[in-house]
Every structure is written in structure tokens, then in C-alpha cells.
Amino acid sequence: MGMTLTEKILARHSGRDRVRPGDFVVARVDLVLGNDITAPVAIKEFERMGAPRVFDPGKIALVPDHFTPNKDIKSAEQVRMMREFARKYMIANFFEVGQMGIEHCLLPERGMVVPGDLVVGADSHTCTYGALGAFSTGVGSTDMAAAMATGELWFKVPETMKFVFTGRLNRWVGGKDLILYTIGRIGVEGARYRAMEFAGPAISSLSIDGRLTMANMAIEAGAKNGIFMPDDKTVEYLKGRTSRKYELETSDEDAEYHSVHEFDASEIQPQVALPHLPENARPVNEVKGVRIDQVIIGSCTNGRIEDMREAAQILKGRKVARGVRCIVIPGTQAIYLQCVREGLVETFVEAGAVVSTPTCGPCLGGHMGVLAAGEKAVSTTNRNFVGRMGHVESEIYLSGPAVAAASAVVGEIASPDEVVSQ
Amino acid sequence: MTVTGRAWKFGNNVDTDAIIPARYLNTSDPVELAAHCMEDADPTFAKKVAAGDIIVAGSNFGCGSSREHAPIAIRAAGVSCVIARSFARIFFRNSINIGLPIFESPEAAADIQNGDEISVDIESARIVNVTSGREYSALPLSDEIREIIADGGLVNHVRKKVRRDA
Numbered sequence: 297m298g299m300t301l302t303e304k305i306l307a308r309h310s311g312r313d314r315v316r317p318g319d320f321v322v323a324r325v326d327l328v329l330g331n332d333i334t335a336p337v338a339i340k341e342f343e344r345m346g347a348p349r350v351f352d353p354g355k356i357a358l359v360p361d362h363f364t365p366n367k368d369i370k371s372a373e374q375v376r377m378m379r380e381f382a383r384k385y386m387i388a389n390f391f392e393v394g395q396m397g398i399e400h401c402l403l404p405e406r407g408m409v410v411p412g413d414l415v416v417g418a419d420s421h422t423c424t425y426g427a428l429g430a431f432s433t434g435v436g437s438t439d440m441a442a443a444m445a446t447g448e449l450w451f452k453v454p455e456t457m458k459f460v461f462t463g464r465l466n467r468w469v470g471g472k473d474l475i476l477y478t479i480g481r482i483g484v485e486g487a488r489y490r491a492m493e494f495a496g497p498a499i500s501s502l503s504i505d506g507r508l509t510m511a512n513m514a515i516e517a518g519a520k521n522g523i524f525m526p527d528d529k530t531v532e533y534l535k536g537r538t539s540r541k542y543e544l545e546t547s548d549e550d551a552e553y554h555s556v557h558e559f560d561a562s563e564i565q566p567q568v569a570l571p572h573l574p575e576n577a578r579p580v581n582e583v584k585g586v587r588i589d590q591v592i593i594g595s596c597t598n599g600r601i602e603d604m605r606e607a608a609q610i611l612k613g614r615k616v617a618r619g620v621r622c623i624v625i626p627g628t629q630a631i632y633l634q635c636v637r638e639g640l641v642e643t644f645v646e647a648g649a650v651v652s653t654p655t656c657g658p659c660l661g662g663h664m665g666v667l668a669a670g671e672k673a674v675s676t677t678n679r680n681f682v683g684r685m686g687h688v689e690s691e692i693y694l695s696g697p698a699v700a701a702a703s704a705v706v707g708e709i710a711s712p713d714e715v716v717s718q
Numbered sequence: 719m720t721v722t723g724r725a726w727k728f729g730n731n732v733d734t735d736a737i738i739p740a741r742y743l744n745t746s747d748p749v750e751l752a753a754h755c756m757e758d759a760d761p762t763f764a765k766k767v768a769a770g771d772i773i774v775a776g777s778n779f780g781c782g783s784s785r786e787h788a789p790i791a792i793r794a795a796g797v798s799c800v801i802a803r804s805f806a807r808i809f810f811r812n813s814i815n816i817g818l819p820i821f822e823s824p825e826a827a828a829d830i831q832n833g834d835e836i837s838v839d840i841e842s843a844r845i846v847n848v849t850s851g852r853e854y855s856a857l858p859l860s861d862e863i864r865e866i867i868a869d870g871g872l873v874n875h876v877r878k879k880v881r882r883d884a
């Protein structure tokens with residue numbers, strides 16, 4: 297019996313020939329990540345552990361992105377703690393404002409993850425890097441501290457669920473729509489404790505940006521990790537970003553799966569997930585007409601250049617509706633700069649949107665666009681939980697960038713087709 | 719060790735934003751976090767919860783973010799243990815790592831009523847409903863996890879290792 301890619305990576309990193317779902321392993325990690333919320337807790341725990349040094353300063357990344365540029369004194373203190381820790385332990389990958397971006401946009405962009413890696417991050421959306429064929433999963437701060445001290449961590453080998461997307465993608469349908477659709481089908485705990493493996497012709501045709509969006513939301517189905525087989529597109533993406541050697545390992549033909557789910561991509565329309573769970577996914581045409589107050593385009597889910605281009609394509613020559621605030625947040629400085637160079641920033645500003653420096657900001661109700669009681673937002677982020685973006689009586693509708701931009705123009709939830717054919 | 723307290727019942731998919739809203743995450747001080755524990759699920763919880771009380775919830779408790787602040791807030795609020803039909807993976811891990819006892823028991827999660835007096839034997843995972851007289855069993859923890867708990871959480875577990883390697 298063969299192994300899935302997730303099993304192969306866990307086996308190799310724990311020095312075994314093979315592992316089976318349910319096995320407990322202690323595995324070596326290739327990269328440990330923390331942010332301005334989770335790293336301060338991890339730093340305190342690290343000090344309590346009494347380790348004289350970090351296991352490898354080159355394999356730790358510290359990204360202040362949630363409340364940065366620091367929104368208040370407490371946030372500033374948290375980031376200062378990270379900065380001092382980085383200096384003390386010679387961690388070069390501390391990303392100061394000016395270099396920083398949203399962690400899950402930044403690390404792949406910097407070539408810090410390659411296929412076959414085992415990555416842990418004290419952030420639940422660390423599962424994003426599965427898009428590159430890595431095993432990557434979110435952990436807590438104490439786990440992060442243990443990984444920084446020892447370079448290893450305990451794992452239970454997950455069962456793998458396989459999702460095969462046949463057919464061709466419809467217009468305005470991207471990674472976000474596929475993953476919302478999938479979560480809509482299996483529910484927010486449909487993949488709890490398991491790996492989600494994505495495959496099929498529609499996935500092969502999907503860009504790396506689109507795959508990063510999908511892997512990002514594996515956690516919203518409760519999964520431990522999301523994973524894609526590395527291919528030509530992966531190699532192309534990594535060119536110029538890394539000099540590390542890697543292999544294009546894939547799941548075996550005879551690997552054993554918990555279950556296999558086949559979806560016809562040509563039947564999937566742009567999706568919107570209604571408040572207050574990502575599993576409330578519906579085709580946009582079924583929810584059109586809901587009045588909105590705010591639109592957020594950005595986050596670790598949809599803050600990449602393709603997302604920006606898609607939004608700009610719809611906003612170009614059009615105006616954000618009166619009474620709607622449209623906030624666009626490129627995920628990293630490099631994406632921001634690319635937006636400037638391609639004229640996208642001009643398009644956004646002319647349309648009446650604001651363009652923010654990279655930050656998580658409104659995604660977690662932190663700053664830069666917090667919602668008041670009773671307000672409704674369409675957001676390209678990944679969570680529409682109660683109170684996630686502000687007041688407990690506010691509502692979040694999740695979508696991809698095309699639906700979000702179209703909704704900004706119409707002032708209510710709208711399909712991109714209505715706007716672009718106008 | 720046995721813990722005893724009143725049950726606080728919650729539904730399915732109680733997420734980490736409900737357990738400790740992100741607006742309070744500019745601190746990691748347990749006392750400050752405890753003051754806002756469960757605020758978006760039940761704004762009165764933090765004021766009324768008594769030391770030893772037990773949270774009893776439905777499925778997927780603790781879903782959402784990886785914030786360890788969630789189990790930290792619960793523990794600092796005085797909660798002695800959490801029982802649920804099922805837990806989200808990272809929350810489960812974090813609770814074990816910080817030493818908050820946590821048990822999966824669909825039976826107990828369904829049967830226990832708000833306000834029932836509950837007692838839990840942490841080692842054997844036996845849950846007794848003192849109010850109704852009923853008993854429930856929970857999923858036993860694996861050896862690896864029990865070892866971490868026996869060491870008093872992951873910090874001590876790693877300390878031991880660091881000393882051994884030194």
C-alpha cells in the first residue's frame with residue numbers, strides 16, 4: 297500500500313520508512329513561523345523552557361502583521377518583544393514594517409517554503425503553504441516555542457481526504473469559489489483532524505495564487521493541512537525565489553484515502569458564504585441584493601497580485617457605490633509595488649476605494665476598517681464568525697475578489713457579470 | 719485528580735473569536751484575557767463563572783484561529799476542564815500544551831444540562847453528573863499526550879529534554 301504526500305513528508309521528517317494515519321511521530325521542522333499576536337506568548341514560553349539558543353536562526357520567521365503598523369501602545373510593545381528576541385537570537389527573518397506583509401502572502405513570495413517541507417506556524421492559516429506541496433500546519437504558541445527550542449514537534453499522522461475537481465472553471469470562478477464550495481459541501485468540521493488533498497484537471501489549471509487561496513482555507517473545514525501535488529507551475533513559481541533544492545514528490549497511485557470526493561468545476565458558480573460560518577456557501581445569484589456597508593479586498597486568502605488584478609478589472613472606470621466603503625489591502629510590499637506599477641492603485645483610488653499598506657487589519661477586527669453594529673460587509677477574507685470584523689451584531693459575507701468588487705460597485709451583493717456587462 | 723464544578727453549556731462551533739475576541743489580543747496577560755472570556759458567546763460568563771466550573775459544549779469547540787489565548791483565557795477564568803462533543807484540532811493541541819484538561823464525550827455533551835454539578839476524574843476520564851447521578855466515559859488520551867500532561871504541559875516536557883541534551 298502506498299502513501300499520500302502528507303504521509304510521505306511526515307515519514308521522511310521523522311526518520312521512518314512509512315507512517316500510517318493515527319501514528320504519533322516526532323518530526324523535524326523546516327520552518328517555524330510566528331506573528332505579533334502569537335510570537336510574544338511563544339517567546340515567554342521559550343524563555344521558560346530554558347533553551348540556550350534557538351535550534352536554527354535561519355529556520356524561524358517572525359512576521360508582525362496583525363496589528364501593524366502598530367495600532368496602539370500594547371501592539372507596539374508586542375512587536376518590540378519580537379524585534380528584541382530576533383536580535384538576541386540572530387533571527388534574520390524578522391520583517392519590520394516596510395518589509396513585512398501578511399505572513400502567508402510573504403513567506404511563499406520570499407521562497408521560504410519549497411515542496412516537501414514541513415512547516416509549522418503559530419497561526420491557523422499556516423496551512424496555506426500546502427499549495428506548494430509542503431506539509432504545513434497551524435499550531436499554538438507553546439508548540440512554536442518547543443519547535444524553536446528543539447527543531448521538532450509531535451504530530452498525529454492525519455487521514456487524507458481527496459478532492460478531485462473535473463471540468464473547466466467558469467468565468468469569475470477562482471480558488472476562493474472552489475474552496476467555499478467545498479466547505480459548503482462538507483461543512484466546517486468536515487475535514488477535522490484530516491489532510492485535504494486537491495487534485496484534478498481544474499486544479500492543474502489553477503495558478504499558484506489560486507492554490508494558495510484554497511490551501512489557506514483548509515482550516516475552515518477543520519483540516520490539519522491542505523496539500524497540492526507540486527507540478528510545472530510550482531517549479532515556475534519558485535524560480536528566482538529560492539536556491540534550495542527540492543524534489544517533486546507526489547502521492548502514490550495506491551495511497552489509501554479516508555474518502556474521495558469528485559466535483560465538477562464547470563457546475564460551480566462564484567460563491568458567497570453567508571454569516572456566520574464559512575460553510576454557508578451559496579452561488580452568488582441566490583444572495584444578490586443584500587445591502588452592504590463595506591467591502592474588504594485583501595488578506596492572506598485573497599491579497600495576492602491576481603486578486604488585485606481581478607478586483608481592478610471590475611473597478612476600472614467604475615465607482616464604488618455611495619454609502620459603501622471599499623478597502624483594498626495588497627498582501628505584501630512587493631504586491632503593493634506591483635499594483636502601483638500596473639496602475640491598479642490608480643484604478644482603485646479613482647473608483648473611490650482606499651488602498652492600505654499591507655496588514656491583517658480588518659480581517660480580524662483589529663484596525664483599518666472595523667464594523668459597527670448592524671453593518672454588513674462583503675469580504676475576501678476567510679472567516680465570517682460572529683464579531684470577527686467588529687461589533688457582534690455586524691455581518692460578514694465571504695467571497696472572492698470579483699464578487700467583492702462587483703458588490704462594491706452595486707452597493708449590494710452582486711455578481712461580476714451584472715457589472716461587467718453593464 | 720478530580721475536579722468539580724457547575725456546567726456552563728454552549729452550542730456547536732464555538733469559535734476562538736467567541737472565546738476571546740481578537741480586539742483583546744493586544745495583550746497576552748491571562749488576567750486581562752480572563753475578563754473577556756466567552757464574551758461574544760455569553761457576555762455575563764466572565765463575571766459569573768466560579769473557580770472549578772466546567773464548560774460543556776457541542777461539536778468543533780475552539781474552531782478558528784490558533785490563538786493560545788483561548789485556552790489561556792478559559793483556564794485563567796477558573797474553568798477546571800472543558801468537555802465537548804468534539805474539539806477543533808489546534809484548540810485541542812493548545813489545551814494539552816498549556817495543561818488545560820479537555821475531554822471528548824458526545825454522551826456527556828448531550829446529556830449534561832446547564833448548571834448541573836459535574837465531577838471529572840482527569841486520569842481515568844470518568845465524568846460524573848452529581849445532579850442527575852449519571853456517568854459518562856470520555857475518549858482516553860494517547861500515551862504521548864498523557865506524557866506531556868504528566869510533565870505538566872509542553873514547557874516542562876521540553877525543559878526536561880533540554881536538560882537531558884545539555
Ligand code: SF4
Pocket residue numbers: 362398399400419421595596597655656659660677678
Ligand atoms: S489576514 Fe486574517 S486570516 Fe490571514 S493571517 Fe491575517 S488575521 Fe489571520
